[in-house]
Amino acid sequence: MKLIIPMAGRGTRLRPHTHVTPKPLLPVLGITIVERIVRTFVNLVPHKITDAVFVLGDFPAEVQEKLTEMCTKMGIDSEFGFQKEALGTAHAVYCAAEHLDGELIVIFADTLFYTHEPLNTEADIVAYVKQVTDPRRFGVVARDEEGRVTELIEKPNHDRFKEALIGIYYIKNGAQFRDTIAHMMENKLVGTRGEYEVTDALDMMMKAGAALETASVTDWLDCGTLSALAETTQFILDREGNQLFGDLINTTIIEPVYVGPGVTIRDSVIGPYTSIESGAEVNGSVVKHSIIFSNAEVADVVMDRSFIGHSAVIKQSAFSANIGDHTVIEYLTKPSTGVHKPPTGATS
Template sequence: MSADAQTPAEPRPQAEAVVLVGGQGVRLRPLTLSAPKPMLPTAGVPFLAHLLSRIRAIGIEHVVLGTSYKAEVFEQHFGDGSDLGLHIEYVVESEPLDTAGAIRNVSDKLSAEDVLVFNGDILSGVNLTDLLDTHRSTAADVTLHLVKVDDPRRFGCVPTDAEGRVTDFLEKTDTPPVDQINAGCYVFRRAVIEDIPAGRPVSVERETFPGLLAAGARVQGHVDSSYWLDMGTPAAFVRGSADLVLGNAPSDALPGSTGRALVLTGARVAEDAVVDSGSTVGARCQVGSGAQVSGSVLFDGAVVEDGAVVERSVVGTGARVGAGAVLRDAVVGDGATVGAGCELLEGLRVWPGVELPPGGVRFTAD
C-alpha cells in the first residue's frame, strides 16, 4: 500500500437507540424494591425486553442503556445483548440528571446521525419506522412522538402547526388547547445531543426543547393515535401486561402466543381454576382448585390457593394468597402472605414479607 493510501472509514450506522432506565419507580413500590421498573416481569419477561424487541425489529442493532437505580441488574440479565441480536452498552448515572442530562450522559457511546431515545417505562404501539421517516423527511433537529389522549388535562400538551412543527410546550391545565401529549419517545440528531450541557441535570421539556424553539431549530411532531401507556403505577402495570398477553400492545418478546392468558413453564393451574383477561402465571406458580385469576400478574413462585379471587392485581415472587381470599386492584409484595378469607381492595399494597392473618378481615388502601 502506498504511503498516501487511506483505509476506508467504517460506515456509520443509520440509527442507534438510547433507552433511559435510571428511575427508582417509586410509584410502583413495593414491586420496585427488588428490581428496577423496566425489569419487572411483564407478560412473562422483563418489561424492557418488549421494547428491545421492537427496536431490533426495525433493524437497529446498537442500544445504549442509561442506568442508575440497581444498575447491575440490567447487565446481569441482558449482557452484551447478543442473545437478542443487539449490541448493548451501559452508562451509569452517578447522580440524577433528568431526561436531557441522561441523554447527554451517554453521548460518548453514539456514532449514528439519528438517535432514537425512549423513556424505559412507556408501552407504545407507535410505528418506529414511520417515526424515523418523519424525522428524516422533514430534516428535523428533533422529532417527538406525540400521542392523542382522551383526557389531556392530566398531562402537559404539545401543540403543532399545519406542517407538524412543534410550536410550544404547555404545562398541565384544565383547558388544554390540544389533545396531544409528549409520548416519551424522540429522534435526535446527534449534534443536538452533543449541544446539551454536560454534567448537570437538564430537562428536555423545560430547557432543551424550548431552547431549540427559541433558536429556530426544527422540532417536529409525529402525531398518532396508537396504543400508549405510561407503566408507572400498579394499575397501569397490570393493564399493560394484560394488553401484551391479549395482543392489544405489540411485542416480539412474548414467550408464548397471545390469548386469554399466559401460563409459563412449570406453573400448575387446577383444571377447574379460571385464568383469563390477559393474566400471566409465572414459572413455578400454583393456582388452586376453583381459584379465579383475572387480568392479573403472578410473579414466579406465587401461590393462589383454592377458591381465591385475584382481579387486576399483582402477586409478587413467592407470595401466597390464602384459600378464599379476595384481591381486587391490590399489590402483594415478594414473599408476603395473605391469610385465608382476607379481602384486599382499592389499591392496597402489602409490603414484602408481611403476613396478613386469616380470618376474613377486609383491608383497603384507606
C-alpha cells in the same frame, strides 16, 4: 443507530413489586417492559439498531446481566451509564454522554406503544405523540397556523394543543443534542420543575435551526402504576390472545389468559384477564383479573384484581390484594371460600 434508555427511577408507584425488580424489568405476558420497547424499535426503524445504552440507578449487577442477555439475543451491543441523583430527564440522558453521537432514539422505559407510521430518519427530530382529550397533564407539541411545530410545552394551563408527548424521540444529530444538554447544565438552565428537561433541549435545538416532526401512535400504554400495569396487561391480552405454555391439570381457562413456561396449575379456574409468569404454581384456586409474578405459589385461594409478587406464597384465603416479593401468607384455619374444584377433564 443507538437506543438511549434512561431507567434509573425506583418505580415507587409500583411498590412493593419494584423493591427487588426495577420497573422496566417487570414482565408483561412473559416479556419485560424494556424488551417490548426495544423489540418495537428493532422492527420499526429502517436502519439497524447497533447499540442499546441503559442509564441505571443503584441497581444490583444482576440488572446489567439481564439487559446484556436481552440485547445479545437481539444482536445488539449493550452499554451502560449511571445516574447517581435525579436532576431531570435531560440529566438522565446526559449520564450516557460518551454514547451520545450519531443517530439516537431516546426512550423513557415506562411506556409501551403501537404505531403504524414509519420513522422518518430524514428529519432532524421526530417526537412521538398521542392525541389526548385533556393535555394539561402532559408535555405537548405547539403548532402555528400552518401546522408547523413551534415549541414543546410542559403541562400547559390550556387545552389548545392536544398532541401529548409520550417520551420517545428520534434525534439525527446526537452530538448536537449532547452539547445542547451540556450547555444547559453548565448554565443551570432548568425548566419549570427545577430540572433539566429533554423538551427544553429539543426546543433549544429547534431555535438553532433543527426541524421537529411528529409521529402518531395508535395506542399509548402506561406501565407506571399498578392500575396502569393491569390495564396494559388486559390490553395486550386482548391484542395477543391466549398464550398457554405451562402444565394445566384439571383446570378451566376463561380466556384471555397468559400462562408462562414452567407454570403448573392444578384443580383451578383461571381467568379472564390473568397473567401467570414463569415458574409459578397454582393449586385449587380461582384467579381472575390478576397478575402472578414468577415462582409464586398460590393454593386454595380465591383472588380477583390482585398482584402476587415474585416467589410469594399465598395459601387459603379469598381476597383482592397487592402482595410483594417473597411474602408468605398462610391461614392456620382454612376459611370458607365457596371454591369448587372443576370436574375432572375440564381442562383447556
